[in-house]
Amino acid sequence: MRKADALPNIHTLKNGVRVVCDPIDGLETLALSVVAGRGARSEDEARSGWSHLLEHMVFKGAGERSARDIVEVIEAEGGQINAATGYERTSFQIRALKGGLDLGSAVVADLVLHPTMDAGDLAREIQVVGQEIAEAADTPDDHVFEMAQQAAFEGQPLGRPILGTDESIARAEPATLSDWRAALYAPDALVIAASGAVDEDELLALAERDFGGAQGQGTAAPAPASFAGGARTTSKSLEQANLVFLLPSVGVRDQGYFALRIYAEILGGGMASRLFQEAREKRGLAYAVDAYSETYADTGVLGVFAGCAAKDAVELARVAAGEIRGMAERVEPAELARAKAQLKASMFMAREQPLSRAEQAAAQVLLFGRTLAPAELAEQIDAVSQADVIRLGEAILAPGRAAASVLGPKASMKAAEAFQRALFG
Structure with missing residues (x-):
């Protein structure tokens, strides 16, 4: 058995x-x-x-x-x-x-x-x-x-x-x-x-x-990705402004992958996160605000999404930039522990669903040539230190590049520039 x-x-x-x-x-x-x-x-x-x-x-x-x-x-x-x-x-x-x-x-x-x-x-x-x-x-x-x-x-x-x-x-x-x-x-x-x-x-x-009879020759491997950065804004008659900010980070094969996942969780992964508490609970700037990581084989991004009133878009952009800068300065033990618990809970909950397990196994074989034991992944999550997350935060800011998009009323269009200035000066 x-x-x-x-x-x-x-x-x-x-x-x-x-x-x-x-x-x-x-x-x-x-x-x-x-x-x-x-x-x-x-x-x-x-x-x-x-x-x-x-x-x-x-x-x-x-x-x-x-x-x-x-x-x-x-x-x-x-x-x-x-x-x-x-x-x-x-x-x-x-x-x-x-x-x-x-x-x-x-x-x-x-x-x-x-x-x-x-x-x-x-x-x-x-x-x-x-x-x-x-x-x-x-x-x-x-x-x-x-x-x-x-x-x-x-x-x-x-x-x-x-x-x-x-x-x-x-x-x-x-x-x-x-x-x-x-x-x-x-x-x-x-x-x-x-x-x-x-x-x-x-x-x-x-x-x-x-x-067993499948034949054919695959496409060439894609060229390495390069984070360009910049801003895209579209003025549209909407009730809310929609904001997305992206910063360059590591890919799924990188040793900093779990530090990125934890970083995103602390920054905006739930109601106890920094962005939620500062932007929504303390300042009332947005109903929806969160952070996430999107990773590919060779690269990745840290992302922030928010929906807010147009009049609050610039201030929200500055708050998001401030919290991102703060992640490169300090990480509290309690929030590190919470982020690790959330990641492990998400992983183990997914393993209770056959489709999630099958999809995860296929992805791991394609990326690593093997499947990864849950205990191995949990160990990697637990091994991430406060210094690792701070170091990743510094690395995210180091290139001095960000991508920002704003879609909404005309009054929100300056949020992209405000984010860039608040982040890099």
């Missing part, structure tokens, strides 16, 4: 596809994730948005199944099917009852390897994604993040929206999108991960049956 704390085995098929099985005793459900270690960051400007468009298109028909058949066959057995495109990964996910692994594997394999790519379907889906692009532009707390990302990584794949543009997705044709599929979902970057009520022998047999 497999020990509860044992790491799952990683198997590699002859074509390079990797397989991870993570059974959980006592469950009546399972999760299957088939993850390609490529996404929007692999695109050039002409193909911006193609990875996301492709994720849509494979659901229009794959193998012998129509778009309706794909979802009906899964849902008829009590299952759920979904997919997601990010900058560095594309994921196809199945939740199912015990015994649903066979069908789930067959359906996802058709999506990934055998989509039909009908020209009429593509024309319609380009229209649908165009509506999604328009919806994002009309949603302030979505669009303001895209503006900040563009400022942070201008002229680079990380600076382009995952959805692409109307012009770039209109360039896709069935043949060119099929070629992109072969590169994006090439076997060298595919990981099949299953968790919950799963059997390792069955998973390996199904992986060989459904993915």
Whole structure:
């Protein structure tokens, strides 16, 4: 019997596809994730948005199944099917009852390897994604993040929206999108991960049956990212100002990764955080204000988001800058302990969900070539000291660059400049 704390085995098929099985005793459900270690960051400007468009298109028909058949066959057995495109990964996910692994594997394999790519379907889906692009532009707390990302990584794949543009997705044709599929979902970057009520022998047999014949050569590794910084402001008749501030930081493989996570938690991770207490509780400047970290393979950012009245935007920007500067000067033992507890709680809670475990295992294999034990991660979190967080705060400020985006009434437009001045003088 497999020990509860044992790491799952990683198997590699002859074509390079990797397989991870993570059974959980006592469950009546399972999760299957088939993850390609490529996404929007692999695109050039002409193909911006193609990875996301492709994720849509494979659901229009794959193998012998129509778009309706794909979802009906899964849902008829009590299952759920979904997919997601990010900058560095594309994921196809199945939740199912015990015994649903066979069908789930067959359906996802058709999506990934055998989509039909009908020209009429593509024309319609380009229209649908165009509506999604328009919806994002009309949603302030979505669009303001895209503006900040563009400022942070201008002229680079990380600076382009995952959805692409109307012009770039209109360039896709069935043949060119099929070629992109072969590169994006090439076997060298595919990981099949299953968790919950799963059997390792069955998973390996199904992986060989459904993915063992996959062929293709992947895209070249993306160029290293470079944080540019700058400001993007858009005046719009809205009730609130939406603000995002980004600063350069470390990637997920960096030894400072957990220091960054803890930094973000102390700065604005919850109601006890510095930003929440200072900006909302003490000054009443914003209903929503928080900090977060966004990490990629080779780089990362510290982010702050806030929604506030336009008249308060400049002061809120200065408060955010002041709290960021303060993180490079002092970290209290109590707030360090709270941040560590929050991170560990989040990690262990996620491990109680089969889909989270499968997705996490696939991501770890793609990033590190192995899975990481929870105890190992907890040790790394506990090892972060006050000095580590302060040192990271100094490193975040050292380049003297920030990205700021403001979307809202005209009176809020000066918040971007105010943040830069308060942070760097």
